[in-house]
Amino acid sequence: MNSFELIPTEENLIHTLNKDLLKRNKDLVRFYDLILAQEGASSIAIDGRWGSGKTFFVKQSMLLINAKNPMSDMDDEKKASIVYALPFPKKAEDMPENYDVAVYYDAWENDNDTDPVLSLVYEIIKQLGINYAFDDNSNEFKLAGSVLEALTGRNINGIIENLKSENPLTKINEEKDLHENIKKFFTELLVERGNRLVVFIDELDRCKPSYAVQLLERIKHYLCDDRITFVFSVNLGELQHTIKHYYGNTFDACRYLDRFFDMRISLPPADKTAFYREMGLDSSYGLEKISRKVIDTYNMELREATRFYRQVKTAAYEPTHDSRKWDFAFSDGKGKQLLLMYITPILVGLKIVNISLYNDFVNGKNSKPLMDIYKESDLGDWLCSKLLNRNEAYEEIEGKTLVTVEQKLQSLYEAIFVTEYTNGVYHTMIGDYEFDSNSKRFVRSIESMLSVYADYEL
Numbered sequence: 001m002n003s004f005e006l007i008p009t010e011e012n013l014i015h016t017l018n019k020d021l022l023k024r025n026k027d028l029v030r031f032y033d034l035i036l037a038q039e040g041a042s043s044i045a046i047d048g049r050w051g052s053g054k055t056f057f058v059k060q061s062m063l064l065i066n067a068k069n070p071m072s073d074m075d076d077e078k079k080a081s082i083v084y085a086l087p088f089p090k091k092a093e094d095m096p097e098n099y100d101v102a103v104y105y106d107a108w109e110n111d112n113d114t115d116p117v118l119s120l121v122y123e124i125i126k127q128l129g130i131n132y133a134f135d136d137n138s139n140e141f142k143l144a145g146s147v148l149e150a151l152t153g154r155n156i157n158g159i160i161e162n163l164k165s166e167n168p169l170t171k172i173n174e175e176k177d178l179h180e181n182i183k184k185f186f187t188e189l190l191v192e193r194g195n196r197l198v199v200f201i202d203e204l205d206r207c208k209p210s211y212a213v214q215l216l217e218r219i220k221h222y223l224c225d226d227r228i229t230f231v232f233s234v235n236l237g238e239l240q241h242t243i244k245h246y247y248g249n250t251f252d253a254c255r256y257l258d259r260f261f262d263m264r265i266s267l268p269p270a271d272k273t274a275f276y277r278e279m280g281l282d283s284s285y286g287l288e289k290i291s292r293k294v295i296d297t298y299n300m301e302l303r304e305a306t307r308f309y310r311q312v313k314t315a316a317y318e319p320t321h322d323s324r325k326w327d328f329a330f331s332d333g334k335g336k337q338l339l340l341m342y343i344t345p346i347l348v349g350l351k352i353v354n355i356s357l358y359n360d361f362v363n364g365k366n367s368k369p370l371m372d373i374y375k376e377s378d379l380g381d382w383l384c385s386k387l388l389n390r391n392e393a394y395e396e397i398e399g400k401t402l403v404t405v406e407q408k409l410q411s412l413y414e415a416i417f418v419t420e421y422t423n424g425v426y427h428t429m430i431g432d433y434e435f436d437s438n439s440k441r442f443v444r445s446i447e448s449m450l451s452v453y454a455d456y457e458l
Contacts, residue, residue, distance in 0.1 A: 003287070006021075006053075006054050006056060006302070006442045007015050008056050008059045008305070010063070013056065013059055013060050013061070013063055014078070014085075016056070016060070017060060017063075017081075017082060017085040017086065018041040018081065018085045018331075019274065019278070020085070020094065020274065021275050021278055022053060022056075022270040022271065022274070022275060022302070023088060023194070023271030023273075023274060023275045024053075024057065024060075024268055024270060024271075025075050025085065025086050026058055026087055027057075027268040028057070028061060028064060028086060029086050029087055029088060031057075031061055031326050031422065032064055032065065032068070032098075034265075035065065035100065035198055035229060035231075036098060038196070038229045040226045040228050041224050041225055041227045041229075041230065042043040042148075042230070043229070043230040043231070043260055043261050043262050043263075043264070044229070044230070044231045044232070044261065044262065044263045044264075044265065044266050045231075045232045045234055045236065045257070045264045046058065046231065046232065046233045046234070046266075046269060047234060047235065047236040047264055047265070047266050048233070048234075048235065048266065049235055049266030049301050050238070050301065050303075051237055051242035051300075051301035051302060051304050052267055052269075052270070052301040052302060052303075053267065053270055053301070053302045054202070054233040054234075054235075054267055055202055055203075055233065056234070057267060058104070058200045058202060058231060058233045059104060059232070061102070061199075062102040062103070062104050062278055063081055063082055064083070064086070064096055064199055065098065065100050065101070065102040065198055066101065066102050066148045067079040067082040067083055068083060068098040068100075069098050069099055069100060069101060069193070069194055070099075071099065071193055071194060072193070074100070087219060089311070090421070093170045098176050098194075099188065099194040099196070100195070100197070100229075101128070101196070101197050101198070102188075102196050102197075102200065102344040103123065103124050103128065103197070103199055103200070104127070104200045104202065105120055105123050105124075105199060105201050105202065106153055106202050106203050106217060107199065107201055107202065107203050107204045107207050107211070107212070108202075108203035108204075108206040108207055109133055110123070111207040111208050111211040111212075115214075116211060116214050116215035116218050116219070117215075117218040117219065117223065120193040120199070120201075120215075120219070120223070121185075122196075123190075124199070128189065135294070136271075144291065147393045148313075148378075149191065153292075155236075160232075160270075170327045186225055186227055186228065187194060190227060195227065196227050196229060197227060197228045198229045198230075198231060199228060199229070199230050199231070200231045200233065200356070201215075201230060201231065201232045201233070202233045203233075204216075204232055204234050204239060205234045205235045205238040205239040205242060206238075206301045207242070207289060209242045209243070209245045209246035209273065209336070210246060211244075212239065212242050212243070213242075213246050213247075215290055216257075216260045219260070220259065224371050226444070232260075233267075234263065236257070236264065239253075239257065240257070243256055243257070246318070267398055268300055272295075272302075275302065275305075276292065279306065280313075281295075281309055284447060285320065285321055285380075286320065287312065287316055287317065287320045287321070287341060287345065288340050289379060290342060290345045290373070290379060291308070291309055291345050292339065292347075293314050293373055293377060293379060294308070294345045294349040294373060295308060295309075295349070297349075297372050297373055298349055298354075298395070299354065300349075300352070304352055304353065308348060308349055308352050311348045311449060312344065312345050312348050312450050313373075314452070314454055314455060314456060315344055315348065315446050315447060315448075315453070315454055316340050316341070316344050316345075316453065317455060318453065318455045319340060319453050320340060320341055334432050334433050334434070335433045335435045335436075335439060336432045336439075336442060337433075338383075338386075339416070339439060339442055339443040339446070340443070340446055340453070343416065343443050344376070344384060344443060344446050344447050346361070346369050346370065346373055347361070347444070348444065348447055349449075350369055356444070357369065361417070362416070362417060362440070363417070364413075364418035366408055366416040367409070367414075369415040370410055370412070370413050373389060373404065375403075375405055375406060375409060380405065380407075380409075384405045384408050384409065386431050386432050386433070387408040387409075387412060387430050387431040387432075387433070388403070388408065388431050389413070389429075389430070390430055392408075393404075398410030410431070411430055412430055412433075415428040415430055415435040415439070416435055416439050416440055416443065417440055419435075421436055421437035
């Protein structure tokens with residue numbers, strides 16, 4: 001099965017920049033300008049919901065910063081592919097100069113480490129040791145060893161070999177000269193690479209409360225340097241919950257975070273049009289139209305949307321896009337057509353965004369999702385026109401019973417998920433469609449991606 005999820009590999013990061021798939025290229029340039037405007041020690045929080053593309057945004061920002069630094073060892077072709085994909089001034093004299101160096105730190109991956117500041121310094125050394133050649137006799141090499149020695153209480157010789165072969169994260173020893181060693185380390189680190197270090201810290205809101213708090217406080221204590229800007233990509237709401245879990249529910253987590261974040265900005269919303277096109281969700285087929293409606297109704301973030309459509313496509317794409325398979329598969333009744341096209345995307349979507357509502361929906365306790373998707377939409381108008389019996393109408397017509405769209409949708413819901421087909425009741429007819437005791441079982445097997453209609457090769 002193809003995954004539509006944009007994994008933040010370097011190839012995907014550059015590809016997305018070149019096509020501007022998320023329509024965030026202008027935002028990246030503005031954020032780059034904001035970073036360059038920083039003076040002195042600073043920290044910025046980028047706030048966004050889980051799955052909204054924060055990691056993608058900060059990793060693209062990191063690439064951009066390093067691509068614009070003339071002293072970086074990134075090859076010229078890659079630099080050009082990054083810089084010229086973005087709406088910068090094209091005249092050389094108008095191009096802002098940048099001598100910043102950027103690194104990325106995944107806090108969640110490191111929240112089992114003994115001490116956050118140690119693993120952070122280790123990650124900086126490791127990344128810059130890969131991107132730039134360390135000279136074993138250089139001052140920065142010696143200072144890196146001194147910093148790690150102060151942090152670990154160990155004497156480290158041949159630091160590059162050690163970084164490659166073992167994790168030097170051990171219990172920290174307090175040292176009076178730790179601050180000075182760290183400052184000297186960053187001075188030497190930036191001498192030939194730039195004048196400012198930008199550290200992107202990601203996934204802090206997913207960490208254990210104790211680690212998240214310790215990371216924030218130790219950065220504030222040890223790494224408050226005029227040449228460092230920290231950028232935290234976080235879900236601030238979730239981070240506040242984490243802080244309260246550590247300090248107590250009555251603790252003012254919002255104001256507490258003001259100690260660490262000089263600036264809070266919201267992640268710009270992605271324009272999903274080009275993203276949908278890349279996924280194939282811009283199709284005029286009914287399944288794609290309904291899938292887009294489900295994504296929009298439940299305000300799915302990018303990660304949720306990609307996973308959702310992948311599952312819908314696996315479960316229902318072939319019989320809904322090939323008329324020959326459609327006619328053959330459902331020669332025994334139109335009810336299955338409706339279930340596969342109109343109900344399957346709702347079930348898949350609910351399972352992703354709200355499992356409790358999913359359970360209520362399939363157990364006949366709550367028809368609201370059906371109303372939310374179809375009650376007031378063009379898709380719903382077409383569907384509901386097919387649900388009318390011959391003696392019914394949605395407007396006053398002599399000789400016909402007046403019904404509402406909501407009533408017909410409720411009847412549809414009950415025929416699938418509520419009605420018990422016993423005591424001589426074998427089926428329910430609603431307009432053109434027939435439903436029976438197998439209807440619920442059928443649509444749930446479709447949604448499970450384990451039916452005969454599932455296609456795992458898409």
